[in-house]
Amino acid sequence: xxxxxxxxxxxxxxxxxxxxxxxxxxxxxxxxxxxxxxxxxxxxxxxxxxxxxxxxxxxxxxxxxxxxxxxxxxxxxxxxxxxxxxxxxxxxxxxxxxxxxxxxxxxxxxxxxxxxxxxxxxxxxxxxxxxxxxxxxxxxxxxxxxxxxxxxxxxxxxxxxxxxxxxxxxxxxxx
Amino acid sequence: xxxxxxxxxxxxxxxxxxxxxxxxxxxxxxxxxxxxxxxxxxxxxxxxxxxxxxxxxxxxxxxxxxxxxxxxxxxxxxxxxxxxxxxxxxxxxxxxxxxxxxxxxxxxxxxxxxxxxxxxxxxxxxxxxxxxxxxxxxxxxxxxxxxxxxxxxxxxxxxxxxxxxxxxxxxxxxxxxxxxxxxxxxxxxxxxxxxxxxxxxxxxxxxxxxxxxxxxxxxxxxxxxxxxxxxxxxxxxxxxxxxxxxxxxxxxxxxxxxxxxxxxxxxxxxxxxxxxxxxxxxxxxxxxxxxxxxxxxxxx
Numbered sequence: 414x415x416x417x418x419x420x421x422x423x424x425x426x427x428x429x430x431x432x433x434x435x436x437x438x439x440x441x442x443x444x445x446x447x448x449x450x451x452x453x454x455x456x457x458x459x460x461x462x463x464x465x466x467x468x469x470x471x472x473x474x475x476x477x478x479x480x481x482x483x484x485x486x487x488x489x490x491x492x493x494x495x496x497x498x499x500x501x502x503x504x505x506x507x508x509x510x511x512x513x514x515x516x517x518x519x520x521x522x523x524x525x526x527x528x529x530x531x532x533x534x535x536x537x538x539x540x541x542x543x544x545x546x547x548x549x550x551x552x553x554x555x556x557x558x559x560x561x562x563x564x565x566x567x568x569x570x571x572x573x574x575x576x577x578x579x580x581x582x583x584x585x586x587x588x
Numbered sequence: 589x590x591x592x593x594x595x596x597x598x599x600x601x602x603x604x605x606x607x608x609x610x611x612x613x614x615x616x617x618x619x620x621x622x623x624x625x626x627x628x629x630x631x632x633x634x635x636x637x638x639x640x641x642x643x644x645x646x647x648x649x650x651x652x653x654x655x656x657x658x659x660x661x662x663x664x665x666x667x668x669x670x671x672x673x674x675x676x677x678x679x680x681x682x683x684x685x686x687x688x689x690x691x692x693x694x695x696x697x698x699x700x701x702x703x704x705x706x707x708x709x710x711x712x713x714x715x716x717x718x719x720x721x722x723x724x725x726x727x728x729x730x731x732x733x734x735x736x737x738x739x740x741x742x743x744x745x746x747x748x749x750x751x752x753x754x755x756x757x758x759x760x761x762x763x764x765x766x767x768x769x770x771x772x773x774x775x776x777x778x779x780x781x782x783x784x785x786x787x788x789x790x791x792x793x794x795x796x797x798x799x800x801x802x803x804x805x806x807x808x809x810x811x812x813x814x815x816x817x818x819x820x821x822x823x824x825x826x827x828x829x830x831x832x833x834x835x836x837x838x839x840x841x842x843x844x845x846x847x848x849x850x851x852x853x854x855x856x857x858x859x860x861x862x863x864x865x866x867x868x869x870x871x872x873x874x875x876x877x878x879x880x881x882x883x884x885x886x887x888x
Contacts, residue, residue: 426759430603433726433763441774462658464703465725467718469774471859474782476793502798512632514860515712517799519643522711531652532711535644542641565792565812 436460441468481559483524484577485540488552495550497540498558524557526580533581541585555581603762606755608876613688613735614883616695616727618868620686623702623720626861627682630705631675638674638708640666653707660704677701688737692728699724716862722767723869729760736883753880761872765833768869772830776823785823788816795856802858825849833873846870 436456442449460466487495499520505513522529523536537553540546557580563571590598630637638661640646646666654662664670678701684694702724706717733739734754784790792815795805825845832842847867854863 429729430759430763434766437763437767437770441770458656462656463725464658464707464721467715467722469715469771470778471715471775471862472790472794473775473778473785475784476782476790477797478793480796480798482799510858512629514858515630515633515637517858517860518714519711521799529711531648535648535711538645538648539643542645562793562796565789565810565815 479559479561484556486554487550553583603759604757609731609734610880611876612730612732616732638671644709659707688733691733716865731756769830772826776827788819791818800857
């Protein structure tokens with residue numbers, strides 16, 4: 414019984430190693446890569462369930478060439494507006510900078526031009542709950558406020574300009 | 589060409605030749621301390637991060653993740669009490685893991701609570717959180733509790749047993765090391781697809797990013813030659829770490845380079861705990877005999 418059990422454990426361990434190597438190597442490949450395209454989706458639900466999905470693409474293929482943050486305009490039933498913007502980093506003290514740094518990525522996601530639709534809606538619903546505006550808000554708009562980073566060769570001469578673009582609209586209650 | 593037998597031998601030597609367990613035991617303690625720090629940090633904003641009325645409302649969370657994720661929050665009532673209970677369990681099992689009390693069970697419990705916390709609002713997470721989940725998962729399969737732990741104390745009545753070195757197959761440690769190498773090599777692979785990295789000006793944009801930068805770099809330093817040295821230097825270091833950490837003869841040189849590299853990034857950029865997780869995982873490449881002698885002699 415002992416050698417049989419040992420063999421079973423050895424086989425299972427080796428299979429586990431092969432599976433993990435396969436996942437580590439191919440998960441972060443391009444979506445067009447044949448293995449990523451055809452084989453990874455077959456094991457994806459199990460790895461997703463375990464929370465082992467990962468990408469190592471920070472600041473790539475190119476770092477952002479602009480700074481941006483969200484600005485949210487909530488139109489209320491009485492015609493008034495409620496504007497929400499994150500506190501600029503310079504106005505936070507050292508503890509607040511530390512405490513709120515997990516929010517950076519969230520703010521980038523909700524003010525993207527495309528995608529992240531669920532995250533955008535989640536955040537609007539959160540604001541409505543937080544400021545008790547559920548039922549009184551008739552329209553919510555997310556704007557991306559952005560400042561292009563001046564090109565390196567001309568950084569001192571180029572003034573920093575701020576732009577604003579509408580990236581998402583949601584109507585909680587039909588007006 | 590290699591024969592099948594040679595490949596099989598190489599595989600078995602690499603993954604299964606027993607080695608001392610001290611590297612992974614040290615990693616368990618350091619990694620646990622970083623997670624412990626992070627858990628108090630999360631607790632400061634717990635209800636906003638994880639609460640039913642927080643950034644991601646409970647109903648929408650259930651809709652999106654029901655049966656798709658290993659998370660305690662999917663099975664607990666949507667109350668603030670449940671949030672604090674999960675965090676309390678997380679901290680409790682982290683302390684157990686650090687002290688090495690029922691270590692394997694503690695690491696499994698930490699993995700479940702960590703996964704629950706991260707999964708509850710993934711839009712707040714970064715590469716450090718993902719790395720911590722993967723490392724915690726693989727840590728379950730390591731003999732990390734067989735040294736410098738209460739488990740060992742109960743077995744041998746000593747943390748350090750002179751002349752007695754615990755040896756185990758390091759296959760899970762090897763997977764963790766491979767994962768670290770893959771991080772470095774893939775990050776270079778993806779960056780080389782970008783024109784700013786190839787031109788050597790990417791570091792200019794990274795240091796100008798208000799969201800992530802910690803300090804404003806003086807303009808006189810942001811001259812093209814200096815920025816190019818920083819950009820290409822970072823790529824070379826990342827590639828070299830992905831390979832060099834495996835070469836025994838130069839391993840410690842690369843470990844020092846890796847530590848300086850990540851400390852420099854940590855100084856420049858405010859990326860939540862990613863740098864600290866990377867500093868911890870570099871420990872995985874330390875020779876276990878050296879770890880035994882350094883920490884063991886210090887403890888003795």
